[in-house]
Amino acid sequence: MKTLGRCLTAMVTPFKDNGDVDYEQTKKLAKALLNSGNDGLVLAATTGEAPTLSWDEEMRIFSEVKSAVGDGPTLVAYTGSNSTREAVENTEKAEKIGVDACLSVVPYYNKPNQEGIYQHFKAVSECTSLPIIMYNIPGRVIVEMTWETIARLSQFKNIVGVKEASGKMDLVARTISNSSKDFNIWSGNDNDTFAIMALGGYGVVGVTTHLCGRQYKKMIDLILADKIQEAAVIHRRLVPLVNAMFSAPSPAPIKCALNHLGFKVGSPRLPLVPVTEKEAEKVLAELKKHTIDLKA
Numbered sequence: 001m002k003t004l005g006r007c008l009t010a011m012v013t014p015f016k017d018n019g020d021v022d023y024e025q026t027k028k029l030a031k032a033l034l035n036s037g038n039d040g041l042v043l044a045a046t047t048g049e050a051p052t053l054s055w056d057e058e059m060r061i062f063s064e065v066k067s068a069v070g071d072g073p074t075l076v077a078y079t080g081s082n083s084t085r086e087a088v089e090n091t092e093k094a095e096k097i098g099v100d101a102c103l104s105v106v107p108y109y110n111k112p113n114q115e116g117i118y119q120h121f122k123a124v125s126e127c128t129s130l131p132i133i134m135y136n137i138p139g140r141v142i143v144e145m146t147w148e149t150i151a152r153l154s155q156f157k158n159i160v161g162v163k164e165a166s167g168k169m170d171l172v173a174r175t176i177s178n179s180s181k182d183f184n185i186w187s188g189n190d191n192d193t194f195a196i197m198a199l200g201g202y203g204v205v206g207v208t209t210h211l212c213g214r215q216y217k218k219m220i221d222l223i224l225a226d227k228i229q230e231a232a233v234i235h236r237r238l239v240p241l242v243n244a245m246f247s248a249p250s251p252a253p254i255k256c257a258l259n260h261l262g263f264k265v266g267s268p269r270l271p272l273v274p275v276t277e278k279e280a281e282k283v284l285a286e287l288k289k290h291t292i293d294l295k296a
Contacts, residue, residue, distance in 0.1 A: 005039020006203030010047040015266035027068035037213030040074025080105035154179035194235035244286035262296030
């Protein structure tokens with residue numbers, strides 16, 4: 001099983017002016033992100049506007065990026081759904097395309113109990129030989145996956161970790177203490193990365209990593225080397241930039257930043273809207289204060 005990267009970017013999906021997916025810009029951005037310090041990419045997930053992408057569009061994104069970047073970098077395909085049958089079917093399709101892993105979210109809207117969550121991920125695990133990263137994000141899903149359920153699911157060989165976006169460090173700590181030895185936690189909130197890594201986490205699936213991949217990678221490496229104070233300097237420096245990237249519904253701010261930097265990623269699809277002129281001014285003012293690793 002391929003070792004998955006510690007610094008992954010949840011990549012935006014570029015759109016043309018008419019709202020269609022811009023596959024050429026998608027490949028261009030993917031290559032640039034991998035050249036700016038990222039170990040890999042998570043494709044067509046929350047930041048990639050999965051709710052308004054069709055499954056055909058998502059599968060083509062997986063295929064196009066895979067053909068563009070080859071076998072070296074980590075490519076994680078978002079195949080999650082609140083329909084277990086749909087999550088299974090699309091995980092099977094993504095495996096045939098040749099991605100390295102799949103990201104699968106806790107089922108949203110249905111509001112399953114913990115046993116329902118367990119059975120959902122069990123079914124996804126059993127349909128594929130790919131590594132599965134679960135996604136715990138109660139702010140969007142409403143239902144929170146408990147550490148007991150995560151630890152129980154960590155016993156499946158190909159459920160290799162969780163993207164943890166609950167913001168609860170006690171949950172993170174208990175997950176690490178009770179899960180299987182090789183189970184990994186990626187931070188799902190950019191500003192939680194330092195704390196999760198300090199607790200023994202594995203890495204980050206980030207948004208601000210679009211801009212500062214090398215800096216996040218350096219922070220992670222410093223923590224792994226027990227150079228906590230040096231890592232904390234990077235974390236503190238990046239906090240205002242992270243806040244700017246989430247100052248309006250994501251991914252509108254990061255798309256604003258990328259467009260400014262020369263990547264034609266377009267606007268979000270409805271019901272999301274672009275940042276206002278005032279919001280853009282704040283985003284770009286903060287952007288100017290930082291060293292940007294991403295080059296057009």
